[in-house]
Amino acid sequence: MPHLPQKILIATKNLGKVNEIRDLIQDLPIEFLSLAEFPDAPDVVEDGETFEENALKKARTLALATGLVTLADDSGLCVEALNGRPGVLSARYSGEGSSDEEKCLRILEEMSEIPDSERYARFVCVLALADPGGEEYVFRGVCEGRIIRELKGTKGFGYDPIFLYEEEGLTFAEMDRQSKNLVSHRGLALRKFGVFLEQRARP
Numbered sequence: 001m002p003h004l005p006q007k008i009l010i011a012t013k014n015l016g017k018v019n020e021i022r023d024l025i026q027d028l029p030i031e032f033l034s035l036a037e038f039p040d041a042p043d044v045v046e047d048g049e050t051f052e053e054n055a056l057k058k059a060r061t062l063a064l065a066t067g068l069v070t071l072a073d074d075s076g077l078c079v080e081a082l083n084g085r086p087g088v089l090s091a092r093y094s095g096e097g098s099s100d101e102e103k104c105l106r107i108l109e110e111m112s113e114i115p116d117s118e119r120y121a122r123f124v125c126v127l128a129l130a131d132p133g134g135e136e137y138v139f140r141g142v143c144e145g146r147i148i149r150e151l152k153g154t155k156g157f158g159y160d161p162i163f164l165y166e167e168e169g170l171t172f173a174e175m176d177r178q179s180k181n182l183v184s185h186r187g188l189a190l191r192k193f194g195v196f197l198e199q200r201a202r203p
């Protein structure tokens with residue numbers, strides 16, 4: 001992929017994610033499409049053991065199905081005292097269809113005996129870019145913090161209310177979206193992707 005692609009498919013139906021990428025990469029002449037425009041695209045089962053495996057599988061499969069350069073992501077929370085769980089199971093921890101609150105409560109319960117000094121956790125986001133010819137690139141962002149003992153804050157989603165970002169002394173659910181994006185795993189991975197595209201635009 002020596003040159004900048006004219007179009008990139010973002011492998012999600014979530015328009016929030018697509019708009020976040022469009023906002024970040026406003027200055028480059030790239031059209032970003034979403035899966036909403038490809039209703040017949042195959043569903044990809046996220047059954048890998050790592051975020052990289054899942055993101056690459058999704059990007060590869062959809063690049064081949066659509067003939068477009070495709071960006072896919074996988075992300076989640078890894079808690080050290082739980083041997084890295086929920087990890088790649090983050091979206092369905094506590095059962096398929098469980099609410100965000102149920103998922104947070106399950107983590108808190110599993111960690112009830114864990115002392116404050118051992119509540120280290122990290123959010124990870126992996127973006128994979130694949131082109132139909134088989135070229136692949138991976139961009140990884142990590143954000144470190146700790147798991148508190150109750151839910152705090154109402155913004156954000158997922159595990160945000162139990163994840164304390166220590167530099168601010170706030171949970172991700174207490175931070176506004178811009179402040180979270182500046183330090184979050186997803187923000188970091190997206191900025192790495194942005195730099196990669198910039199380099200191709202101005203070689």
Ligand code: IMP
Binds near residue numbers: 074
């Ligand atoms: P994905 O859509 O397969 O990447 O699912 C990732 C899951 O990890 C989400 O459903 C959330 O439960 C969790 N997760 C990922 N990023 C965040 C975040 O920024 N805040 C809170 N939870 C997150």
